Amino acid sequence: xxxxxxxxxxxxxxxxxxxxxxxxxxxxxxxxxxxxxxxxxxxxxxxxxxxxxxxxxxxxxxxxxxxxxxxxxxxxxxxxxxxxxxxxxxxxxxxxxxxxxxxxxxxxxxxxxxxxxxxxxxxxxxxxxxxxxxxxxxxxxxxxxxxxxxxxxxxxxxxxxxxxxxxxxxxxxxxxxxxxxxxxxxxxxxxxxxxxxxxxxxxxxxxxxxxxxxxxxxxxxxxxxxxxxxxxxxxxxxxxxxxxxxxxxxxx
Amino acid sequence: xxxxxxxxxxxxxxxxxxxxxxxxxxxxxxxxxxxxxxxxxxxxxxxxxxxxxxxxxxxxxxxxxxxxxxxxxxxxxxxxxxxxxxxxxxxxxxxxxxxxxxxxxxxxxxxxxxxxxxxxxxxxxxxxxxxxxxxxxxxxxxxxxxxxxxxxxxxxxxxxxxxxxxxxxxxxxxxxxxxxxxxxxxxxxxxxxxxxxxxxxxxxxxxxxxxxxxxxxxxxxxxxxxxxxxxxxxxxxxxxxxxxxxxxxxxxxxxxxxxxxxxxxxxxxxxxxxxxxxxxxxxxxxxx
Numbered sequence: 001x002x003x004x005x006x007x008x009x010x011x012x013x014x015x016x017x018x019x020x021x022x023x024x025x026x027x028x029x030x031x032x033x034x035x036x037x038x039x040x041x042x043x044x045x046x047x048x049x050x051x052x053x054x055x056x057x058x059x060x061x062x063x064x065x066x067x068x069x070x071x072x073x074x075x076x077x078x079x080x081x082x083x084x085x086x087x088x089x090x091x092x093x094x095x096x097x098x099x100x101x102x103x104x105x106x107x108x109x110x111x112x113x114x115x116x117x118x119x120x121x122x123x124x125x126x127x128x129x130x131x132x133x134x135x136x137x138x139x140x141x142x143x144x145x146x147x148x149x150x151x152x153x154x155x156x157x158x159x160x161x162x163x164x165x166x167x168x169x170x171x172x173x174x175x176x177x178x179x180x181x182x183x184x185x186x187x188x189x190x191x192x193x194x195x196x197x198x199x200x201x202x203x204x205x206x207x208x209x210x211x212x213x214x215x216x217x218x219x220x221x222x223x224x225x226x227x228x229x230x231x232x233x234x235x236x237x238x239x240x241x242x243x244x245x246x247x248x249x250x251x252x
Numbered sequence: 253x254x255x256x257x258x259x260x261x262x263x264x265x266x267x268x269x270x271x272x273x274x275x276x277x278x279x280x281x282x283x284x285x286x287x288x289x290x291x292x293x294x295x296x297x298x299x300x301x302x303x304x305x306x307x308x309x310x311x312x313x314x315x316x317x318x319x320x321x322x323x324x325x326x327x328x329x330x331x332x333x334x335x336x337x338x339x340x341x342x343x344x345x346x347x348x349x350x351x352x353x354x355x356x357x358x359x360x361x362x363x364x365x366x367x368x369x370x371x372x373x374x375x376x377x378x379x380x381x382x383x384x385x386x387x388x389x390x391x392x393x394x395x396x397x398x399x400x401x402x403x404x405x406x407x408x409x410x411x412x413x414x415x416x417x418x419x420x421x422x423x424x425x426x427x428x429x430x431x432x433x434x435x436x437x438x439x440x441x442x443x444x445x446x447x448x449x450x451x452x453x454x455x456x457x458x459x460x461x462x463x464x465x466x467x468x469x470x471x472x473x474x475x476x477x478x479x480x481x482x483x484x485x486x487x488x489x490x491x492x493x494x495x496x497x498x499x500x501x502x503x504x505x506x507x508x509x510x511x512x513x514x515x516x517x518x519x520x521x522x523x524x525x526x527x528x529x530x531x532x533x534x535x536x537x538x539x540x
Contacts, residue, residue, distance in 0.1 A: 032405075033391040039405040041396075062403040063326030066319045066334070067413060069421050070307030073291060081416060084424025091408045092417055116305045117323060118314055118331035213317075235441035 041103050046088035047210055049095040050133045050192060052111045053082055054124030058213075063121035067092030074114035077104045098194020098209045103132060105193050114247060128160065133192030134215035135165070135185045135207055143206040145181050148172045152215060154183050154196035164189040165196060183207060190213045257483045258385075258520035273515040280356045296513050298521065302355070303416045305337060313337035318455040322406065324399035327419070332430060337510075348513070350460020354446055354453050355486070355514035359415045363430055368436035372483070381443040384489070384510070385423070387454035394451045411445070412452050443486050447510075455472045461509045464531045467471070467517065469494045469504040474523040479514075481517035491517065495525070 012020075039040030045058055052069035052071055055061050056058075069109060072080045072093050079101045096103060096112075105127045112120045135154075137143060145167070158165040183196075185207075191238040192208040232238055254353040261270040268275075288306070291298040295358045300307045304316040317339030323330060345353055355361055371374075381439075394406035407413060412431050414426040437444045446453055469475070472495050487532045493500070 005261045020383065020385065023383065024386060028389035028393040029384060031390065032397055035393075035405045035409065035450065036397060036401055039401055039403055039408055060328065060400060064323060064328035064330065066315065066323060067407055067417065068301040068315075069417060070301040070305060072421060073297075073300050082421045082424060084418070085409070085414055086423060086425045086430065091404070092413060106408065114300075114305075114307075114335040116315055116331060117320075117328065118334075121326075222475065246294055 027157070029117065037123050041061055045090070045095070045211065047099050047214055048085075048099065048171065048208075049089050050098060050103075050155065050194065050209060050211065051103070053109060053127055053130035053132050053191070054112045054120045054123055055132070056119060058172070058211075061119050061155040062093070066117055066119075068116065069094070070114040071111035071120060072109040074241065076106065076110065077101060079103050082113060092195060094122050096194070096245045098192075099205060100198075102194035103130075103191075123222050128191060130191040130193075131212060133194070133209040133211050134187050135190050135192065135194070135196050135209050136215050137185065138208045138210075139185055139204075139206040140182075142202060143183065144201070145183055148178055148180050150181060152183075152200050152203065153201060157195045157199040158196065159193060160189055160191070164191070192231055194210070213232075255373045257480050258522075260478060260522035261480070261520050263522070270519050273519050277356055277514060277516075278362075278509075281359060281362060281419070284357055285359060285419055288416075292420060297342055300422055303414070305334060306412055312340065312466055314341050316452075317342045317408070317459070318452055319404075320400050321395060321455075322404040323397050326402050326404055345456055345459045346463060347465070348460075349463040349465050349511070350456035350458065350509060351512035352460070353454060353456045358446075358452075359419065360412050360430075360433065360450075361446065363415075363434050364437050367434045368443065368486070369440065371438055376438065376457060378439075379444075380440050382441050382444065382448045384416065384487075385446055385465035387451060387457075391451035391454040398444070406451065410452070412450070419524055446512075447486055458508045463509075465513065465528055466531060467511060467513060467515055468504045468529040469506070469525050470527055470529065471523065472496075472504050475525050476523055480520040480521070480522075484516045484520050488512065505531070514532055 051058070051061060052075075053118045056064055065084065069082050069092075072082055080094045081096065083091055083095060085091045089095045107127055108121050108125050109124065112122065112124060140146050152167065155161060155165045155167055164186055166184050166186065168184045170180045170182050172178040172180045191211050192212075196207045197205045197209050200207050226237075258270050264270075284299075287299040288302060290298060291300055298309060300310070301317060304319045305313070308311055313333045313336055315334045320330060320334055320338040323334075347431075380474075397405040409429060413430045414429055418424070418426040433445045440449060469491075475495055480489055485491055487508070487510040490506050490511045493502040494506045496505050498504075508524040513528075515526070515528060518524075518528070
C-alpha cells in the first residue's frame with residue numbers, strides 16, 4: 001500500500017515536537033519516580049515471608065520472577081502464596097509463611113521444576129540443600145525445653161532430626177540436679193522449611209524461621225581463627241611464647 | 253455521540269448479527285480466564301499459571317514477552333523455557349495483530365469497555381486531552397526503571413497482571429487499582445487506560461506493526477457516514493483515512509497498529525463496509 005500513500009505526511013513543527021517530547025518525558029518520569037519510590041519501599045521482604053526453596057537472593061529474585069504463579073500451582077501442599085498489592089511482599093511474587101503452612105520439602109521440588117525463568121534456581125539439586133531461611137530459637141525464656149520440660153516437638157518434626165536441630169544438654173540451675181535439653185539449630189544444615197515453627201505448641205512459636213540475612217551474623221572478613229589457621233598451616237603461625245626467666249624476690 | 257449505537261445494523265442484521273464479534277470477544281476473554289481458573293477450582297489443568305507466564309496442557313510454555321523484557325532489563329538472564337515461551341507468544345501476536353491481545357485476551361478490556369459503555373449511556377462527553385503517544389513514553393519508562401532499580405517496578409502496580417493474577421490467585425486489595433481505572437476511563441479520559449497509557453498495549457502495538465491480519469473498509473463507497481463505528485471504536489483515529497481518505501490516496505485497509513482488531517466496526521455497520529482481511533491478497537487485488 002506504500003505506493004498509494006500521499007507524498008507528504010502531516011508535518012509536525014519543531015515546536016510541536018519539542019512540546020510533545022517534553023510532555024511525554026516529564027509525565028512518564030513523574031509516574032516513574034512515584035513507582036521507584038514505592039518499589040524501593042516494597043522491596044524489603046517482611047521477616048515472616050520466606051521464598052520457595054532454591055530461590056535466588058532477594059535482589060536477583062525480584063529481577064527474575066515474572067509473577068506467574070506456576071510454582072504456587074505446582075505446590076502440592078498449598079504452601080506457596082502470591083503476594084497481593086499493599087501486602088508486605090512484592091506484588092505477585094511467591095512466598096510462604098511457615099507459621100501457616102510450612103514447606104514439606106518434596107524430593108522432586110515441583111515448584112522449582114515449574115519455574116520458567118530460573119527465579120527458583122535449577123542449581124538446587126537436592127531439597128536438603130535448600131536455604132529458605134534459618135530456624136532460630138528466638139524466645140529461650142518461653143521455650144518449654146528451657147523450663148526443663150521434654151517438649152522436644154521442634155526436634156522431632158525436623159526433617160533432618162538430630163542434624164539440623166539437636167538437643168544440647170545443659171544443667172538445670174532451677175532444680176540444681178536436672179538437665180535441660182535445649183533445641184539447637186545448626187545453620188549449615190537447616191533448610192528453613194519451617195516445620196519446627198509450625199509445630200511449636202506455644203501460643204506464639206518460640207522457634208521461628210527467619211530469612212538468612214536477618215538470622216545470620218557475619219564475621220569480620222579480616223578475622224582469622226587461630227586454631228583453624230594453625231591446623232591449616234600444620235603448626236603455630238607465630239613463634240613460641242618467649243620464656244623469660246622468672247625473677248623472684250630474693251634471687252639475683 | 254448517539255445513545256443508540258448500531259440501531260440500523262440491529263434492524264438490518266438482527267441483535268445477534270450486530271453483536272456477533274462483541275459476543276465472540278467476550279467469550280474469548282472470559283473463556284481464557286475460565287481455562288486458567290479450571291485448574292485451581294476443579295483440578296482440570298488445561299492452562300497453568302497466568303498471562304505473565306503459563307503452560308498449555310503441561311507442555312507448551314507461553315511467556316509474556318513484555319514481562320521477559322522487564323526481567324532482562326532488571327539484569328536477569330532467564331531460563332530457556334521462558335525464552336521459548338516468549339517467542340511463541342511473540343509469534344502469535346506478530347501474526348494475528350499485536351493488539352488482538354488487548355481486545356480478545358486482556359481482562360482489563362472488560363473494565364474499560366464497560367466504562368465506555370456507561371460513558372455513552374450517561375452521555376459523559378468531557379474528556380481530558382491526553383496524547384495517545386503517552387503509552388509509548390510509559391512503555392519506555394517501564395523498561396528503563398528495572399534497569400536502574402534492578403526490580404520490575406511496573407509489575408508492582410500493573411493493573412493487567414494484578415487483575416488476571418487476582419482472579420486466579422486472590423485479589424486482595426487489587427480491586428482498588430481496577431476501580432481506579434474504571435473511574436479514570438469513565439470520568440477523566442475517554443478510552444483513557446487502554447488507548448493512552450497502558451504500556452502493555454503499546455508493546456503489543458509495536459509487536460503487531462507488520463501483522464498481516466487487518467480490518468479493511470473495503471466497501472467504503474457504501475458508507476453512509478452514520479459514524480457508529482467511530483463511536484464504538486476504541487482507537488477511532490485509525491478509521492478516518494481508510495474510510496474517508498480515498499481522495500488523498502489512502503487505501504481502505506486499517507493499517508495503523510493502534511487498531512486492536514476488535515472488529516466491533518463490522519458489528520455496528522449496517523452497510524457492511526468492513527471485513528477482516530489479510531494484507532497479501534489485497535496487494536494482489538491492487539496489482540490487477
